[in-house]
Amino acid sequence: xxxxxxxxxxxxxxxxxxxxxxxxxxxxxxxxxxxxxxxxxxxxxxxxxxxxxxxxxxxxxxxxxxxxxxxxxxxxxxxxxxxxxxxxxxxxxxxxxxxxxxxxxxxxxxxxxxxxxxxxxxxxxxxxxxxxxxxxxxxxxxxxxxxxxxxxxxxxxxxxxxxxxxxxxxxxxxxxxxxxxxxxxxxxxxxxxxxxxxxxxxxxxxxxxxxxxxxxxxxxxxxxxxxxxxxxxxxxxxxxxx
Numbered sequence: 001x002x003x004x005x006x007x008x009x010x011x012x013x014x015x016x017x018x019x020x021x022x023x024x025x026x027x028x029x030x031x032x033x034x035x036x037x038x039x040x041x042x043x044x045x046x047x048x049x050x051x052x053x054x055x056x057x058x059x060x061x062x063x064x065x066x067x068x069x070x071x072x073x074x075x076x077x078x079x080x081x082x083x084x085x086x087x088x089x090x091x092x093x094x095x096x097x098x099x100x101x102x103x104x105x106x107x108x109x110x111x112x113x114x115x116x117x118x119x120x121x122x123x124x125x126x127x128x129x130x131x132x133x134x135x136x137x138x139x140x141x142x143x144x145x146x147x148x149x150x151x152x153x154x155x156x157x158x159x160x161x162x163x164x165x166x167x168x169x170x171x172x173x174x175x176x177x178x179x180x181x182x183x184x185x186x187x188x189x190x191x192x193x194x195x196x197x198x199x200x201x202x203x204x205x206x207x208x209x210x211x212x213x214x215x216x217x218x219x220x221x222x223x224x225x226x227x228x229x230x231x232x233x234x235x236x237x238x239x240x241x242x
Contacts, residue, residue, distance in 0.1 A: 001151060003045030004083040006034035008052055010060075010075040025069055032056065032073060042080070042088070049078040049091050057093070079144075083159050087147040100149040113142040 012030035015021045034052045036045075053075055060074040078091040090097050101109065120135035150156045 001042060001088065001154070001156075002039035002082065003036075003042060003080045003088060004039050005081045005085070006036060006045060006049050006052065007079045007081060008032040008034060008049075008056055008075050009077050009079065010056070010073055013069045013072040013074070015070045021070060022068060030073055032075075034078075039083075045080050046089065046091070046096065049080060053078050053091060053093065082151075082156070084157075086151070086156055087144045088151040089148060090144060097148055100152045101145055103149075103153065103155065106146045106149065109142045109146050113139040113146075116142070 009029070009031045011027040013025050013027055016024035016026050032052075034048060036048065040048065056073060056075040060072055076092070080088040080090075082088055116135045116139040120132040120139065123129075123135060124132040147156070
């Protein structure tokens, strides 16, 4: 079980009035990401999290009452997350979580969290945003307790396979074109290696080799022709358009 990211949750202080900075403040939820270069063990992750907590906590305490507080971050807890952003442990200043819920309780806790989240949505619909915020916090707390207990007992779900990034809209058209044609070596080229002019039909020959096509037609060049600005019948689009 490795720690892939460390997140510090807390409150950010903001000026109430932009035209009168320092007159009054309000607080909003905020979080800070602790940079890590590679996944860490639980021991190393806890040590780094405690160090981050002490640093942010020291920065939030100011001895000067006239100091500007806008943008000041006060930490509330530190979360250790795995690669799926499931919570592995939680540190709240006085120590790490040491009491874990048994597997028999997880289903009921998750059901209660869902009910609280639904109730929060209803309250938000009636503009009771403060009540809704409290209900969502309770639901999040229950879900995190289940996740931490699953990590403690080694029963976390297997990491999800990350989907491939979506292909560009013109990639399918481009690959189809490039798989059928490629440029002839006899095409005239410029000093920088680009092809001079537009190749004629005689200068192209069918092939499945797509590497040579990129010598005269870049993906950007193809993509521009994948979206012609034209209406029905090939006529230029008039009025509203690109």
